[in-house]
Amino acid sequence: MGEQKRIGILTSGGDCAGLNAAIRAVVHRAVGTYNWEVVGILRSTQGLMSRPPQAMTLDTKQVDPTLTLAGTMLGTTNKGNPFAFPMPDGTVCDRSAEIIEGYHQLGLNALIGIGGDGSLALLRKLANQGGIHFVGIPKTIDNDVAVTERSIGFDTAVNIATEGLDRLHFTAASHDRVMILEVMGRDAGHIAISAGIAGGADIILIPEIPYSLENICGKIRERQKQGKNYSLAIVSEAVRTETGEVVESSVGLGERRYGGIGHYLADRICACTGAETRVTVLGHTQRGGLPSPLDRLTASVFGVAAVDLIANGHYDQMVTWQNRQVVTVPIADVISKYQVVDPNSTLVKTARGLGICLGD
Known part of the structure; x- marks a missing residue:
């Protein structure tokens, strides 16, 4: 002992x-x-x-x-x-x-x-x-x-975000709407890319991949021409405006947090495509639950x-x-890096292979 x-x-x-x-x-x-x-x-x-x-x-x-x-x-x-x-x-x-x-x-x-x-x-x-x-x-x-x-904590957050997309599918189709789901992710888009693929999103926006509103609207118009009058988008809270500005909101006591990119995009998508657009912000529900x-x-x-x-x-x-096992590493090696989504990663290639618009 x-x-x-x-x-x-x-x-x-x-x-x-x-x-x-x-x-x-x-x-x-x-x-x-x-x-x-x-x-x-x-x-x-x-x-x-x-x-x-x-x-x-x-x-x-x-x-x-x-x-x-x-x-x-x-x-x-x-x-x-x-x-x-x-x-x-x-x-x-x-x-x-x-x-x-x-x-x-x-x-x-x-x-x-x-x-x-x-x-x-x-x-x-x-x-x-x-x-x-x-x-x-x-x-x-x-x-x-x-x-x-x-x-x-990551897997549970992805499950909750995926469930959100699953639920939005039906109401989006019923009303011919564009539904935008804004998820957490600080400066990395791991939740959005994983849940977006698993939940059948048509558009996935992550901070690691620049986007243009025209590409997003083009995807929505393309679906409309195919008789698909609704679209599902998932966006990471850390995604910036098209011109690179951070979108934040006040949370009291002088603090500001990411939040609002979903509404920013909704206004512009509606103006661009004429599609009725709604936003759901999951927020802290991704931290809770079983x-x-x-x-x-x-x-x-x-x-x-x-x-x-x-x-x-x-x-x-x-x-x-x-590689399917526990490996120990020096903490110094961990904190010297930051693991964002690699634009050439398997998940990104998978999303593209599925015809999902990543905005670029």
């Missing part, structure tokens, strides 16, 4: 389906196999800033019911860079030392962080500064974490593998899925 350890686990960044399955797998492997203690840190690094640190001991009985639950039982945050943390008076403060002190106050031997590339980069910086033995697990609905073929079997499986595999890394003394590593 080796020496008994006390390991911490936290979820960081945006939530997604499958996080609880990963936490559950970590607890089962650490407690059941190695007889270690697992401490769940609440609200990510904010829990480590609190005094005393906000955390709870996790056991298998506690985590077992969470396998099918979305979100994260530990809570998370995607705000407040710990090295430049926004303070109430409008200034920023380096609070990294407080987080590191919180980790050591908990008496932890190692830390598992579940996050995307941004979270992993910040956690790795904290780990290097504070002498923390750190292991990463990739999660993001955007699937933009480099080196791994899968990240926790995790898909594949996300539960991926999360379980990653959770077990992350604990084994700690058992073998392998730190500053992230678990990945490559």
